[in-house]
Amino acid sequence: QVQLVESGGGVVQPGRSLRLSCVASGFTLSSYGMHWVRQAPGKGLEWVAIISYDGNYKNYADSVMGRFTVSRDNSKNTVFLQMDSLRAEDTAFYYCARSYRYCDYWGPGTLVTVSS
């Protein structure tokens, strides 16, 4: 069955960096684009980024453009989200999701807290 598991979350100071990972299993990762979506505690969903199946196309929300970078290593069944210059407003659960244009399978999420 399709499984996605995020990791790498934690508490980080404003201005610092963090890298999230999303390990996929139960399907051929190299055939699918992958999204990152976040959710601030008690708030709604916000789409963050997408990477195409081969890594050649990437797109970002304006709120993270220039600070976050999505990448992937299909040989390791893993997608990454490099988050630089973190701000308090980046505090959220971060989910990776398989892309069929929409998000058809989601991981359980990892919590990122940006605080001094």
Next chain:
Amino acid sequence: EIAMTQSPVTLSVSPGERATLSCRASQSVSSNLAWYQQQPGQAPRLLIYGASSRATDIPARFSGNGSGTEFTLTISSLQSEDFAVYYCQQYNYWPRTFGQGTKVEIK
């Protein structure tokens, strides 16, 4: 950016009753509209894609309708496990955008 507006914010329904949730897009998104369900403490789950197609293993009591700018999600007879927050999302344009959510609570 396409704005997605859901109504109502909260819907109070008795078990076994019908629930109708609405989602409006600020401009036409054709049928590129998905609905997700989120239980407390869990990740969202895909319910509907293409405005009206049920995702894998989604019960027939969930149905979606609409195109262009107006969409509805109907739950024909609410079960206890259906009390949750529901989000719509357009995937016709970048950036992908979600509605703010409708919470379906027990009346």
